[in-house]
């Protein structure tokens with residue numbers, strides 16, 4: 462059993478912890494955090510299914526006052542694991558890395574860290590093999606994770622040499638107050654980092670794109686225009702066939718009620734998924750269109766949960782649990798129940 466710890470039990474960390482707990486070939490040793498946040502208080506009310514360790518600077522008196530038990534220090538947790546999943550706030554992971562290095566423990570960082578924090582910028586489908594045995598991986602951000610899933614899907618099936626994307630980006634996660642209440646769209650400077658990140662992971666694809674922030678919380682939407690490699694046109698039928706076979710892409714139709722980002726959130730809640738999470742991206746069948754030699758489509762990114770499967774793949778790569786992407790993603794998908802909607 463590979464022993465795993467999670468640093469930072471926030472939006473991403475609590476989902477990573479649940480994801481690891483579902484992997485039958487991994488053991489979640491514990492989680493670490495700094496403050497008795499709402500997520501930590503909810504963990505206590507659930508009966509502490511995961512052991513808590515306190516990072517340096519945590520005020521123990523606050524945890525004691527809230528009746529939240531802890532097992533020890535961050536240092537203790539690091540000493541018990543093979544790999545740490547670091548989901549502390551962006552930039553903090555780079556500082557935590559010094560502790561991981563000292564202890565000789567591998568670590569996987571999330572999208573808010575600089576690329577330089579890791580040896581490999583990682584995606585479970587597009588470059589799994591590069592992560593094999595690596596000490597430090599960094600996951601792509603939520604948008605890039607979902608975007609690469611769909612582009613890699615077409616690339617593997619038919620070859621892709623160029624993409625252009627538009628990202629309609631949610632401004633905050635549900636429950637965030639610190640980002641303010643807004644009623645405006647905001648432009649980012651092009652090309653968006655997701656297009657540049659895609660080229661880092663898939664260097665054979667030329668990518669560019671525009672990002673627009675929107676005052677919503679339930680998911681991003683990305684439109685993608687893709688061009689087949691060597692001028693080989695990808696038709697609507699070809700794209701649909703490839704997307705339908707992918708276990709991390711849920712193909713949906715407007716006529717069935719999937720009208721937009723909020724429909725996915727509602728459907729996930731109706732399924733009884735914890736927190737209304739979806740590990741898969743949504744892809745509208747009705748959005749797939751041809752434009753000359755290009756194929757165009759739109760995907761929905763559930764930002765809080767989409768990076769969890771690829772992070773599990775990252776553990777598999779770093780610990781050399783499987784030697785190739787196909788078998789590693791297959792194991793992760795099996796334990797997370799991905800692709801089950803096709804049965």
Ligand SMILES: NC(=O)c1ccc[n+]([C@@H]2O[C@H](COP(=O)([O-])OP(=O)(O)OC[C@H]3O[C@@H](n4cnc5c(N)ncnc54)[C@H](O)[C@@H]3O)[C@@H](O)[C@H]2O)c1
Pocket residue numbers: 468469470471472473474493494495496498516548549550551552553557571572573574602603634764765768
């Ligand atoms: N929120 C998203 O939708 C999303 C999506 C993909 C990737 N990410 C990335 O995931 C990472 C975490 O983001 P988040 O949204 O989960 O943040 P968050 O603020 O919800 O959670 C961070 C947690 O880390 C804790 N923390 C603070 N200092 C710490 C320390 N020194 N050591 C350990 N824990 C500490 C905080 O108390 C908090 O519980 C970031 O890199 C972010 O860019 C976020």
